[in-house]
Each structure stands twice: as structure tokens, then as C-alpha cells.
Amino acid sequence: MVRPSKYSPEFRSDVIALWRASAGRRTFKDVAADLNVNPETLRTWVRDAEGRPADGGASQGPEDELARLRAENARLVKAEKEWHLEREILRRAAANFAREMK
Incomplete structure (x- = not known):
């Protein structure tokens, strides 16, 4: 049986918003220490909010991975x-x- 949190x-969503606002400048450990939350708990909350699996995506099947790669390829093309x-446009403007x- 799972222990209730x-x-x-509301607190979780506020903490996730704070992490996203400071992402790139502060680590999970820094933000968690300020809020007296375990860093791994914060990391799990953020991962869950982003909809990623706990193992970093390794549980996806080959079809899911292929669809993701095709979408990424289309975006890059x-x-x-x-x-x-x-x-x-820049080449023509420079020539102009x-x-x-002269």
C-alpha cells in the first residue's frame, strides 16, 4: 500500500514551477534544499510533470522510438x-x- 504524500x-505544482523558472541556473539539489524537500523527490515530480518515464525513456517500444525519431527528423528538415x-534572403540583401x- 502506498503511503499518502x-x-x-498545490505545493508540488509550486515547487515544479519554481524549478522550471530556475532551470539552467540551479540544480535540483539547490532548489530542494531551499524548500526542505528531498532532491530525488523534486526530480521525480518534475519528471512526472513532463510525462517522462522514470528510466529516462528506455521502456518505450521500438514503434514509439521510431515515431519520436520521425517527428524529430521532420522538425529538423x-x-x-x-x-x-x-x-x-540575407545573401540577396547583402548583394543589394x-x-x-557603388
């Missing part, structure tokens, strides 16, 4: 096309400014 759902378009300077 001594932390309220789109980003590359946008990058090429931006580069072409060079013509005006």
Missing part, C-alpha cells in the same frame, strides 16, 4: 529549409546593399 498537490531561406554602395 505529506506534500499537497523544416528547420533546415527555414535556415536556407533565411540565408538566401553592395550595389547601392
Whole structure:
């Protein structure tokens, strides 16, 4: 039987929001120490809020991984096309400014 949590759902959501606001600047250990919470408890709350499995994603099946990789590939292809378009616009603008300077 699971022991009921001594932390309220409101407290958990506030702690998760605080962690997200300070992510990149402070560690789980720092934030947890300020709030008198175990760092692993905080890490579990954040992981659960993000919908990731506890083992870091290793429990996904091959189909899930393939779908994730295909989505990532599509995102990268789109980003590359946008990058090429931006580069072409900048190349044309530089050529235009060079013509005006002559």
C-alpha cells in the first residue's frame, strides 16, 4: 500500500514551477534544499510533470522510438529549409546593399 504524500498537490505544482523558472541556473539539489524537500523527490515530480518515464525513456517500444525519431527528423528538415531561406534572403540583401554602395 502506498503511503499518502505529506506534500499537497498545490505545493508540488509550486515547487515544479519554481524549478522550471530556475532551470539552467540551479540544480535540483539547490532548489530542494531551499524548500526542505528531498532532491530525488523534486526530480521525480518534475519528471512526472513532463510525462517522462522514470528510466529516462528506455521502456518505450521500438514503434514509439521510431515515431519520436520521425517527428524529430521532420522538425529538423523544416528547420533546415527555414535556415536556407533565411540565408538566401540575407545573401540577396547583402548583394543589394553592395550595389547601392557603388
